[in-house]
Amino acid sequence: MSISQDDVEKVALLARLSIAPSDLPEVTERFGRVLQLVNELNTIDTEGVAPMSNPHDMVQRLRPDVVTGASDREALMASAPAQDRGYFLVPKVID
Amino acid sequence: MTDSAVLHGSVSELHEMLTQGQISSEELTRAFLERIDQLNGKLNAVVTVCAEQALNDARRADERLSRGEGNVLTGIPLLHKDIFCTQGIRTTCGSRMLEEFIPAYDATVVAKLKDAGVVMLGKCNMDEFAMGSSNETSFFGTVKNPWDTQCVPGGSSGGSAAALAAGMATLVTGTDTGGSIRQPASLCGITGLKPTYGRVSRLGIIAFASSLDQAGPMARSAADCAHMLTAMSGLDVGDSTSADLAVPDFFSELSGNVAGLRIGMPREYFNDDLDPAVRTRVMSALSELEKAGAQLIDIDLPHSHYAIATYYVLAPAEASANLARYDGVRFGYRCANPADLEDLYLRSRSEGFGEEVQRRILVGTYALSAGFYDAYFNKAQQVRRVISDDFRKAFQSVDVIAGPSAPGVAFPFGAKQQDPVAMYMEDIYTLAVNLAGLPGLSTPAGLVNGMPVGLQLIGKPFDESTILNAAHRLQLDTDWHLARPAIEESWT
Numbered sequence: 371m372s373i374s375q376d377d378v379e380k381v382a383l384l385a386r387l388s389i390a391p392s393d394l395p396e397v398t399e400r401f402g403r404v405l406q407l408v409n410e411l412n413t414i415d416t417e418g419v420a421p422m423s424n425p426h427d428m429v430q431r432l433r434p435d436v437v438t439g440a441s442d443r444e445a446l447m448a449s450a451p452a453q454d455r456g457y458f459l460v461p462k463v464i465d
Numbered sequence: 466m467t468d469s470a471v472l473h474g475s476v477s478e479l480h481e482m483l484t485q486g487q488i489s490s491e492e493l494t495r496a497f498l499e500r501i502d503q504l505n506g507k508l509n510a511v512v513t514v515c516a517e518q519a520l521n522d523a524r525r526a527d528e529r530l531s532r533g534e535g536n537v538l539t540g541i542p543l544l545h546k547d548i549f550c551t552q553g554i555r556t557t558c559g560s561r562m563l564e565e566f567i568p569a570y571d572a573t574v575v576a577k578l579k580d581a582g583v584v585m586l587g588k589c590n591m592d593e594f595a596m597g598s599s600n601e602t603s604f605f606g607t608v609k610n611p612w613d614t615q616c617v618p619g620g621s622s623g624g625s626a627a628a629l630a631a632g633m634a635t636l637v638t639g640t641d642t643g644g645s646i647r648q649p650a651s652l653c654g655i656t657g658l659k660p661t662y663g664r665v666s667r668l669g670i671i672a673f674a675s676s677l678d679q680a681g682p683m684a685r686s687a688a689d690c691a692h693m694l695t696a697m698s699g700l701d702v703g704d705s706t707s708a709d710l711a712v713p714d715f716f717s718e719l720s721g722n723v724a725g726l727r728i729g730m731p732r733e734y735f736n737d738d739l740d741p742a743v744r745t746r747v748m749s750a751l752s753e754l755e756k757a758g759a760q761l762i763d764i765d766l767p768h769s770h771y772a773i774a775t776y777y778v779l780a781p782a783e784a785s786a787n788l789a790r791y792d793g794v795r796f797g798y799r800c801a802n803p804a805d806l807e808d809l810y811l812r813s814r815s816e817g818f819g820e821e822v823q824r825r826i827l828v829g830t831y832a833l834s835a836g837f838y839d840a841y842f843n844k845a846q847q848v849r850r851v852i853s854d855d856f857r858k859a860f861q862s863v864d865v866i867a868g869p870s871a872p873g874v875a876f877p878f879g880a881k882q883q884d885p886v887a888m889y890m891e892d893i894y895t896l897a898v899n900l901a902g903l904p905g906l907s908t909p910a911g912l913v914n915g916m917p918v919g920l921q922l923i924g925k926p927f928d929e930s931t932i933l934n935a936a937h938r939l940q941l942d943t944d945w946h947l948a949r950p951a952i953e954e955s956w957t
Binding site: 408 | 778840845849884889
């Protein structure tokens with residue numbers, strides 16, 4: 371499977387990245403090289419092999435559903451690039 | 466007491482000096498801060514120095530020690546990789562995206578080492594979001610290898626490795642998703658350990674690929690790594706993948722006895738991809754262990770070849786999900802004058818992330834997108850199990866698996882930057898260990914043309930003790946781990 375500049379632009383939109391038109395040929399070429407590398411996976415038979423998402427096949431550990439400590443809201447909010455009275459500010463979304 | 470005894474002393478040596486009153490932690494801390502001040506302009510290994518806080522930590526450590534309290538790490542100076550969240554101290558992850566990010570809490574690893582009484586000197590440079598094998602992707606500039614400043618230190622924990630090799634700290638932390646502790650340890654001539662997945666909490670470590678990431682110690686010796694690993698490890702309710710297992714005192718398990726230890730040498734790790742001079746050094750290290758009573762056994766890891774393809778689907782896929790959080794809204798970089806919300810997302814991310822990070826997000830997004838999920842992500846997770854099974858089978862007949870840590874020595878800046886795949890090959894001997902979740906370390910094995918080579922030792926799950934002990938034996942019998950770069954007068 372090779373990849374076209376159109377495909378790269380579509381994926382970039384899904385990932386919310388914008389690629390300058392002048393960079394697109396090189397980005398596509400390097401993306402293609404990585405895909406060529408990973409396409410080697412097609413040469414191995416994995417019929418019946420269960421996918422592995424955790425190296426020890428651990429299962430999710432649950433804890434009792436109780437409050438264990440409050441986050442420091444003010445300290446967390448202080449990292450926001452723009453905020454007002456406890457709200458994150460973004461450009462106008464609704465007219 | 467010479468400068469060298471302080472700047473290149475081991476944890477045990479410095480602990481003795483501290484408890485005998487030959488030096489205070491404050492004096493020790495000042496010596497390292499001065500060293501950083503002298504050398505960092507040339508090496509660029511440290512991105513943030515915390516002098517005032519370090520001196521306060523040191524005075525507290527001195528008080529603890531004077532009361533006869535504390536432990537072997539109390540008062541010992543350390544640098545953290547800038548991927549660990551440090552409360553109130555800028556944590557950049559090597560990225561413009563987090564250039565001004567100040568975490569509201571400490572990573573569990575940071576908190577645990579703080580409790581032990583280590584003195585944090587500052588934060589180390591790294592490849593952006595830990596994606597790289599040369600430190601060339603950092604927004605804060607490349608780190609120079611102290612052995613040859615024309616060469617890379619390796620990555621992504623390259624700032625940590627270079628700082629330690631240059632005597633800027635006694636201990637440094639690193640993280641390893643595909644080789645990011647072991648490869649720079651190899652290229653800078655130090656000892657670095659990636660623990661078993663789950664041994665060390667990931668809470669507060671800026672996420673790259675969550676099923677592969679592990680934090681570990683980097684130091685001058687296996688013994689120092691053992692001290693540090695004991696302090697870093699353990700169950701953390703804040704990380705649901707951290708293992709609920711007892712943590713041994715790794716230092717006290719270093720018997721130095723390797724009689725009868727079965728060391729497997731995978732044929733796939735000693736093939737033609739390996740630089741012959743590196744092979745000679747690795748073999749020489751293994752024959753030292755053989756002389757000490759270990760047995761060398763040829764083994765096969767038949768699917769080793771697929772590790773790189775598997776990794777470069779899974780790691781980017783997990784990264785694309787983890788890095789979706791950087792939206793220019795809640796924290797991190799935000800573009801100037803966004804036209805609308807969509808523009809805010811697009812430009813904040815494109816301006817905030819560097820080229821390699823964007824490439825991995827694109828590849829990962831592609832691998833997870835509708836129509837490709839089965840062909841890439843699911844397939845790679847299946848091959849991950851096949852690779853993991855190779856190790857499981859091999860460990861039925863051996864106790865440790867050995868090979869090189871990297872295919873060559875440190876390379877010049879720019880040598881592999883134009884071709885992402887050439888750079889990915891730096892980690893051909895380390896990636897599979899992360900896929901299988903095993904512990905692995907790199908220990909110095911001598912020099913090739915004046916540049917360090919590392920021997921990699923891989924252990925069974927949660928058996929860090931055996932590989933640390935084998936490295937310790939090697940370090941008792943050889944002085945490769947004591948080799949130091951010549952620090953040029955012109956740097957200071």
